[in-house]
Amino acid sequence: MTARTTASRRLIGLIAVAAAVFTSTGCVAIPDSSAPQPIEAFDRKLPVNAVPEPRRSDDPETLVRNYVKAMADPSGGHSAARKFLTDDASKRWDDQGEMRIVDNVSVIVDERTEAAVRLRITADQVGRLSPEGQLLPASGALVTPLTLRRVRGSWRINGDQLHGTITDREQFLTAYRQADLYFPDPSMSRLVTDPRWVFGATPQATELLARLLQGPSPDLSGAIGSGAEKGVSLSGPVSGDNGQLSIDLNNMVDGDAANRTVLAAQIIWTLDEAGITGPYTINADGAPLVANHDHGWRTADVQSFQPDPQEAAAVPLHLVSDGKLLRTAGGRAVPVPGPLGDGRSVRNAAVTRDLSRAAVVEERDGKQVLLEGPYGAAPTEVTSGRVINSPTYVADSSDGYAVVDGHPVEWSVDGQGSVRSLELDISAVREKAPGPITAMSVAPDGVRVALVVSGRPMLAVVSTNERGLPSLTGVRPAAIDIDTAVQDIAWSTGSTLYAVRLGDETPVMRIPLAGGESSGLVGGNLKPPVTRVSASPATVYVTDTQGVQQLGVGPGRTDQYWTSVSPDTRSSTIPVIPGG
Numbered sequence: 340m341t342a343r344t345t346a347s348r349r350l351i352g353l354i355a356v357a358a359a360v361f362t363s364t365g366c367v368a369i370p371d372s373s374a375p376q377p378i379e380a381f382d383r384k385l386p387v388n389a390v391p392e393p394r395r396s397d398d399p400e401t402l403v404r405n406y407v408k409a410m411a412d413p414s415g416g417h418s419a420a421r422k423f424l425t426d427d428a429s430k431r432w433d434d435q436g437e438m439r440i441v442d443n444v445s446v447i448v449d450e451r452t453e454a455a456v457r458l459r460i461t462a463d464q465v466g467r468l469s470p471e472g473q474l475l476p477a478s479g480a481l482v483t484p485l486t487l488r489r490v491r492g493s494w495r496i497n498g499d500q501l502h503g504t505i506t507d508r509e510q511f512l513t514a515y516r517q518a519d520l521y522f523p524d525p526s527m528s529r530l531v532t533d534p535r536w537v538f539g540a541t542p543q544a545t546e547l548l549a550r551l552l553q554g555p556s557p558d559l560s561g562a563i564g565s566g567a568e569k570g571v572s573l574s575g576p577v578s579g580d581n582g583q584l585s586i587d588l589n590n591m592v593d594g595d596a597a598n599r600t601v602l603a604a605q606i607i608w609t610l611d612e613a614g615i616t617g618p619y620t621i622n623a624d625g626a627p628l629v630a631n632h633d634h635g636w637r638t639a640d641v642q643s644f645q646p647d648p649q650e651a652a653a654v655p656l657h658l659v660s661d662g663k664l665l666r667t668a669g670g671r672a673v674p675v676p677g678p679l680g681d682g683r684s685v686r687n688a689a690v691t692r693d694l695s696r697a698a699v700v701e702e703r704d705g706k707q708v709l710l711e712g713p714y715g716a717a718p719t720e721v722t723s724g725r726v727i728n729s730p731t732y733v734a735d736s737s738d739g740y741a742v743v744d745g746h747p748v749e750w751s752v753d754g755q756g757s758v759r760s761l762e763l764d765i766s767a768v769r770e771k772a773p774g775p776i777t778a779m780s781v782a783p784d785g786v787r788v789a790l791v792v793s794g795r796p797m798l799a800v801v802s803t804n805e806r807g808l809p810s811l812t813g814v815r816p817a818a819i820d821i822d823t824a825v826q827d828i829a830w831s832t833g834s835t836l837y838a839v840r841l842g843d844e845t846p847v848m849r850i851p852l853a854g855g856e857s858s859g860l861v862g863g864n865l866k867p868p869v870t871r872v873s874a875s876p877a878t879v880y881v882t883d884t885q886g887v888q889q890l891g892v893g894p895g896r897t898d899q900y901w902t903s904v905s906p907d908t909r910s911s912t913i914p915v916i917p918g919g
């Protein structure tokens with residue numbers, strides 16, 4: 340886990356700028372001195388189901404605080420929380436919809452008699468959990484009034500009931516844990532991560548698969564493929580016997596074996612990544628989901644769909660320096676073969692993971708030109724503009740994206756090597772985040788996109804609009820707790836981003852897709868400003884005034900200091916990781 344951000348940062352640096360309140364009584368300012376702790380950085384124990392119960396000795400303030408905690412448990416229509424209500428209030432309470440996650444809870448008594456109390460809950464909103472289990476953004480204050488009365492000698496809530504549910508951060512962390520669902524990309528060849536938060540000590544196979552079959556989160560709508568899972572449901576709970584899980588599906592209409600294999604991959608990787616291991620027997624309408632798999636599936640059977648696979652061999656880091664495209668070898672940077680390694684006009688670059696193709700931005704006659712072609716050969720012009728940045732390839736493809744004069748452009752290469760380009764529809768981006776797009780990074784799944792818009796880190800997905808054109812939709816902030824302008828952004832895996840920002844304090848930030856505050860990487864020996872970032876699952880590379888620095892962040896390798904990738908780099912050098 341990386342270092343925490345400063346104590347003044349907001350708890351959940353998620354994804355949208357939303358400052359909502361549960362009640363019509365209005366907002367109050369959040370104190371600048373509040374110091375909520377990040378969900379990602381919180382030292383969590385395994386979740387447990389325990390929530391408080393009302394006691395006869397509880398005073399009104401204690402009862403209300405415990406009521407907030409009890410609302411974390413959704414079981415039985417929030418039966419645990421209903422114990423704090425009178426029978427009439429329980430009948431009136433609409434507990435459906437989102438759950439607000441709050442911090443710094445206070446209970447303020449406005450009026451008190453021997454038989455009744457009128458009070459207010461005040462708190463800082465730090466997140467909201469959607470009915471689908473997606474952790475979404477919230478900020479601002481929550482103020483909601485409650486009325487209590489004595490019932491057979493005990494206090495109970497009986498009036499001014501809130502809508503929906505709330506719980507405090509500590510109880511949320513105790514009661515919930517994060518799990519990833521997986522959906523296919525439009526090519527049906529890769530899986531896209533869809534993080535969810537589920538109630539309970541450990542993820543349950545039946546609940547995870549029920550959520551999987553209900554479909555993706557709303558922000559992925561129109562951006563993923565659809566195959567055999569359409570209309571399918573579980574016919575009963577997932578069962579286990581002798582170390583093998585049995586999964587029975589209903590209403591399987593799609594008979595295509597390829598689509599059914601994709602569904603198997605979704606099921607297997609969703610369960611495996613949650614620690615629910617196979618083998619898995621998957622049947623559909625009483626027969627094996629796919630022929631020849633009646634004895635069970637293992638992860639090896641769907642290995643090509645593995646989310647964020649670790650590369651068997653590390654690809655060499657490339658650099659753009661002094662107008663040339665270089666590759667690192669033995670701690671030194673050497674020019675790549677061909678014209679891109681011996682010129683002086685290269686300003687940025689992207690390289691495919693298999694080192695078969697390269698795209699570069701060159702300076703020519705007062706403008707910038709995007710060129711693409713076989714690695715080591717002369718490239719072909721794709722498009723031009725005043726400023727071109729963020730060239731990137733889609734995983735396992737010769738297609739890619741770049742930002743041309745603030746507008747994302749998609750390029751594609753056909754079987755004959757001809758290249759064409761097309762502007763993306765970014766109307767949804769303009770609606771949520773007006774301003775110039777200065778950086779763009781495409782996730783390894785090829786679906787999710789990170790943007791820097793007017794210094795703000797944003798998330799989107801690549802979808803197709805009603806005219807059949809590529810579009811960026813599902814737009815939301817990637818983090819709302821980064822308080823200086825972001826310079827560059829990059830995916831390391833399908834669920835983790837790194838951003839570099841202005842300022843001397845924690846200039847490199849880690850942003851989790853699943854929700855939670857962004858956290859600062861160690862930065863003691865960096866020399867800001869830090870202007871560029873590129874990342875793999877194991878290493879983050881940044882450019883500061885000393886050149887290109889690297890930091891190990893993979894499992895079992897969390898470096899304490901940044902080190903130079905090569906003595907040849909300088910403050911204008913750009914790190915390029917092949918593949919994106």
